[in-house]
Amino acid sequence: GAGVSQSPSNKVTEKGKDVELRCDPISGHTALYWYRQSLGQGLEFLIYFQGNSAPDKSGLPSDRFSAERTGGSVSTLTIQRTQQEDSAVYLCASSDRAGTGFGYTFGSGTRLTVV
Amino acid sequence: GESVGLHLPTLSVQEGDNSIINCAYSNSASDYFIWYKQESGKGPQFIIDIRSNMDKRQGQRVTVLLNKTVKHLSLQIAATQPGDSAVYFCAEIHSGTYKYIFGTGTRLKVLA
Numbered sequence: 123g124a125g126v127s128q129s130p131s132n133k134v135t136e137k138g139k140d141v142e143l144r145c146d147p148i149s150g151h152t153a154l155y156w157y158r159q160s161l162g163q164g165l166e167f168l169i170y171f172q173g174n175s176a177p178d179k180s181g182l183p184s185d186r187f188s189a190e191r192t193g194g195s196v197s198t199l200t201i202q203r204t205q206q207e208d209s210a211v212y213l214c215a216s217s218d219r220a221g222t223g224f225g226y227t228f229g230s231g232t233r234l235t236v237v
Numbered sequence: 238g239e240s241v242g243l244h245l246p247t248l249s250v251q252e253g254d255n256s257i258i259n260c261a262y263s264n265s266a267s268d269y270f271i272w273y274k275q276e277s278g279k280g281p282q283f284i285i286d287i288r289s290n291m292d293k294r295q296g297q298r299v300t301v302l303l304n305k306t307v308k309h310l311s312l313q314i315a316a317t318q319p320g321d322s323a324v325y326f327c328a329e330i331h332s333g334t335y336k337y338i339f340g341t342g343t344r345l346k347v348l349a
Contacts, residue, residue, distance in 0.1 A: 164342055221335050222268055230280045
């Protein structure tokens with residue numbers, strides 16, 4: 123597509139429920155990133171995909187968080203047994219290639235509220 | 238939508254004045270830098286970039302200055318307009334890595 127598309131744009135869920143957040147990157151972009159942005163905070167790195175592989179999962183906060191990417195395209199971030207501290211904006215970004223000289227294109231994010 | 242970064246440093250400028258937003262970056266090995274703009278309810282948007290072999294780069298109404306000696310990056314916006322109101326982030330990366338490091342952001346408020 124023309125840009126990075128994320129869905130849903132807003133999600134309200136009850137504590138303890140599972141949620142899935144979707145990211146559709148720019149067509150042909152091999153690198154895909156998930157970030158989390160909490161109120162008053164900067165961008166917190168979660169996970170990096172190169173193709174379908176995730177060489178860096180170091181930012182995932184706990185084992186309740188997982189992500190996958192299929193067909194070198196769409197990625198899904200899953201949060202199990204959501205907690206109130208999971209409330210944040212989850213941003214996805216993609217890049218033609220990873221590294222110097224290749225900036226990210228961000229989606230508009232999914233605002234997750236856990237009640 | 239709800240604003241992000243309610244506790245971020247804030248710069249308030251009069252419409253028509255020039256704005257200067259500063260960023261101290263962390264890694265002396267970083268060799269590429271980007272400024273992003275994030276409006277309320279939207280994802281960060283690329284504004285301008287600069288490589289470490291440059292100390293200044295100009296775009297349309299924006300200029301980025303890089304001082305590697307003190308690891309400092311600044312974004313200058315000329316003739317600031319209401320549409321410039323947003324949170325601005327700097328990001329750094331160095332060769333051989335794949336992950337940008339983002340600054341915490343500065344909120345720019347343009348006063349009419």
